[in-house]
Amino acid sequence: MGYLKRNLGMPRERLRDQVAHALRAALISGELRPGQVYSAPGLAEDFGISATPVREAMLDLAREGLVEPVRNKGFRVTEVDEGDLDQYTEIRLLIEVPMIGRITRGAAREDLEALRPVAEEIVRAARDHDLIGYLDADRQFHLSLLALGGNARLVETVGDLRKRSRLYGLTGLDERDQLVPSxxxxxxxxxxMLAGDAEGAEKCITRHLGHVRSLWAEPGDE
Structure with missing residues (x-):
């Protein structure tokens, strides 16, 4: 996996954000396990940096609900159960399906076409087993697409839901070549959407979110 075993080597003002990004990727991939407690000094050793930016990054993740502080020990990765995942998916369906239809009917063609390189990067990353690239491109595509609807709070809400409903065991799914179809x-x-098929686009995003939910249900350590 290797999201933690690397020296970030970033300027101090950016280090906190870079560490938080790497930790999110490690959470999503399953490198950091739900229910486990991790100390800032221990993670800092993996990164090859001081503990302060790691502690700051973990506090950022705690505010997002991804980890919780454990007194005198560090941070525990929060566990998401099946009921939580079902509820997150239901909220996303309620938000994203009608918004995709609205965007299909009203967005400029050039704005939609501008997202094609990102969509192609998602597929390329999945085929190349590049999980960091996959996660980055997938997030960029979905949030940039929703941003065309002009509702910044909606985009913020979906971004938060994506963080909370992270894909556990992404590495295992990648090894079984289940990421490419998604x-x-x-x-x-x-x-x-470029064809102006709002109904078809709504059905596609519904199927896609259902597909993603089925991936969440797959055990990551088979």
Missing amino acids: AEEHIELLDL
């Missing part, structure tokens, strides 16, 4: 749905969605 990745290809981004291009399918974009093509439908």
